[in-house]
Each structure stands twice: as C-alpha cells, then as structure tokens.
Amino acid sequence: MGGGGGDTFTVDDALLTLGFGKYQYFVLAYAALAWISEAMEMMLLSFIGPVVKRMWRLSAKEQSLITSVVFIGMLVGAYSWGVIADKYGRRKGFLMTALVTTAAGFMSSFSPNYATLLVLRCVVGIGLGGGPVLCSWLLEFIPPPNRGTWMVVFQAFWTVGAVFEASIAWAVMPTLGWRWLLAFSSIPSFGLLIFYLCTPESPRYLCLNGKIKEAMTILDRIAKVNGTKVPSGTLVSDDDVVASDQDSTPTKRHKQGALTTILKLLSRELIRPTLLLWVVFFGNSFSYYGLVLLTTELNAGRSACAGHKVKAEETEDVNYKDVFITTFAEFPGLIIVALTVDRVGRRPSMAVLFFICCVLIFPLVFQQSEMVTTGLLFGSRICITATFTTLFIYAPEIYPTAVRSTGFGAASSMGRIGGMVCPYVAVALVQGCHETAAIGMFEVIIFLSGVSILLIPIETKGRELSDNVKQKCQSV
16 A cells, blocks of 8 residues: 555545545535535526616626626635645635625625625625635545546536526526525525534645644544444555655655745646646636526527617516526536546547537527527537536646645636636627627637647546645656
C-alpha cells in the first residue's frame, strides 16, 4: 500500500478498503442538497428577469444585469472560498457559503427596488461561488473506482433542482408572484445550516496538513458506519510516499498563502491545463446559462422583431411550458455522461458533445418555428448539460489536494465570467433584433471549448487523486 510497504497506507488505500457505503451516502446527500440549492438559485434568474423588467420598466441591458451581477458575485466567491477551503478546511469553506446564500437569498425577496435587488443577488452569487468546495469535499470521500459514477449521481441533483425550480415557478409565478419564488428558492440553503454540525472534514485534507490523528478518527468512523475495517499500518499522505520512494525527508507542512497557491497553479507543471481549463469553463458556463436564457427569449424576441411586439407584450412574461420541457433535457444528458465518463474518458466525450452542440445550434441562425426552436434547444441542452457534468467531475481530478479547491475555484471563476457575459448575448442582442449575431457567438465559443478540452494533456479516467503536483504530472 502507499509507497510500496505494507506498514503504511494512504487515504485512497483506506477508501478502497472501506468501500462506498452508508457514510458516503450521507456525505452525498448533504452535497446534493447544496447542489439543488445552487441550481434553484440560478434557474430562477430566467423567470424573474422578464417580470421585474415589466414591473420596474427596465431596459434590456438592465434586465441582463440582474443575471450578470450574480455571476460577478460568483466570480469573487469561487476563488475566495477555494482559498479558504484549502487553507482552513473544506467544512469552514462551505459553512460560510451556506450562511451568505441563505441570508441574501431570502432577503432579496423583500427588495423594494431594482438597486437593492441587484446588490442582494450579487451577494447570493458570492455565496453560490462556493459550489466547487462542495465538489472537492465530496470527491475526497469517494473510492477511485467509483468516483466517475458517483460524481454523475451528484451532478444529477443539479438537474433535480433545475426541474424543481421550473415546477415551482410554473405554480407560483402566475399566482403569488416573483417575491414568493425567491423566498421558496432559499429554503434548501436553510437545510444546509441545519445539518452542518453532522458533516465531517475531508480526511485527505487533514492528512495532507499533518492532522493524522483527526484523519484516522474520521476513517475509523467511516469503517464503523460501513461495517468494514481500516487497513493496518500507519496513515501517510502522498507527499510522504513520494519522499519515501525518493529516500528523502518528508517536507514540512504549512498553511499556504493565496499567492503561493496561485503560483502553484501557474507553475510549469500546471500552467497549460490550468489556462485551457479556464477557457473550457468560460465556454461551458456561457453556453449553458445562455441556452437557459435563450429558451425564454428567442421565440419572444423574434416575434417582436417580426412586427408582433404588441402581441408579445400581451402574452405571459415567460413561456413556462418551453422552459419546463427544455429543463428535462438535462436527464438524457446525465445518462450520456453515465455511459461515457468511465468508458470513453472525460476529455474525448466532452469534445464530441461540444461539437454536436455546435451542429444543433447552427439552424437557429435562421428563423425557425417555435416547435423546431424548442426541439433544437432541447438537443443542445442535452449536450451542454453532459459537458457541464463531466467538466465538474474532471476539473478537481486534475489538481493535487493542496490546490484542489483553489484550482477548481479559479477555473469556476472563469466560468462565472462566461455567465456574466452571456445575458448580453442571449437577452440584449436577441431583444435588439440581432439573433443571428447572438447564435454566431454561441457557435464560436462552443467550438473553441471543444478544441481546448482536447488540448489539455491530462486524462483522469480511472486514476487516483494525488496530493502533490509532481505525482500528478508524472501520471499524465
């Protein structure tokens, strides 16, 4: 085990022996609740925008800003919470995100005006930026052979949240209004605070930071709950294994500063995958959230541009049926991921799906019937959901434990920039009768994302997580 001797073992060795059992189901359930919460907070943007635009007489750019400020907040939060989680622990990182999201999400339902709504939704975005911390935390409890499968299961809860939000909006918006939708959507975040005291710290994080006793306590607890036994011997980190293999003294562990962590991400070993991953995250977020917004904007925008503006304004603000139908496209996307992620691999499956999405979106350059438009968006949503899901499995696997949350958070921040820009394409350009230009931008960005994922030199299918940079790069 570990470095080749039977008297030591690593966290991955222990997880392989302990297996995926009841303990991991609890960890998965907590992370799933957080993922449902984030999906609901993000999906509601496509519902409240058109309503508050009419109520407060906003311009198309002002409506777009309601979505963009959430991504501005997520841009700040994704990096900040990652640094906090790598320095102070995963639990402290996602506690702060839950507190911020819950408070700001609920308070935004009482917004008296446009400016207040913008500020509070930006704060919600800061809280939502902690999503990568939960992904890293969950990933560090799953045995390597099960990692792809269970991360797909985890990602499925985003779809559950998205469908649930569409269902609530369909029921609540026409009767109670957008404020009640905001209030109801904050409820899952309260659940995260209630069950927080039951959550464990990542044993991999504890081990890497020299807290062997605490890590062993958690591993013993997993063994007890799962009905298995911890391997015999001494628990060591991958750093100690590498040092032992090289007959050198294990390096002294210390807490990293934010600058040190960023420099590691931009080191010779990691700079290429890091920069390419940023491009892919930008393109994937731009495309995913853009397709969500296009579902509510494209048909209405073309009707207005074709001279039916009065008719368009008299209809409901959002076509809930179309949003509900296209949201269900996420389920077949998840099935595709489950079938390909551990067979075909992370990178090739993402690349193929990006290119198929390009093909499906292209006919929208020309005006189509409402049924054809909804069908093409449905197919595109399948592809982009599959790439999004696979990317959230792949990204944390690239990085060693010491910089995993920060690296994943930084990449996620680039995605937030994509989400921040997309409303000005999916909403402002479409409402300004520039549908062809909008679809053309989607085509270019999705295609470049597919090329970029192929250029990343690391495939993580079937590989164990690592604790240090050199070990990760030697496995490429």
